[in-house]
Amino acid sequence: MLTISQLAASAGVTVRTVRHYHHVGLLPEPERDASGYRRYSAQAAGGSHTDQDPRR
Numbered sequence: 001m002l003t004i005s006q007l008a009a010s011a012g013v014t015v016r017t018v019r020h021y022h023h024v025g026l027l028p029e030p031e032r033d034a035s036g037y038r039r040y041s042a043q044a045a046g047g048s049h050t051d052q053d054p055r056r
Contacts, residue, residue, distance in 0.1 A: 001039040 008015045021027040030038045 001033075001041060004038045004040070007040045 002010070004015050004018055008018045011018070018027065022029050030040050033039050
């Protein structure tokens with residue numbers, strides 16, 4: 001499982017960008033662990049829209 005910062009780093013974007021993608025619906029909101037942290041599966045990370053910055 002990946003944290004939001006690990007997902008952002010692997011996608012080459014900021015954590016803020018990943019959160020924005022959640023807000024506008026580009027990424028589904030992931031499940032959260034007992035501590036309230038977002039946790040992403042490797043499969044979800046691989047299929048995310050964050051693999052390229054849409055501003056480019």
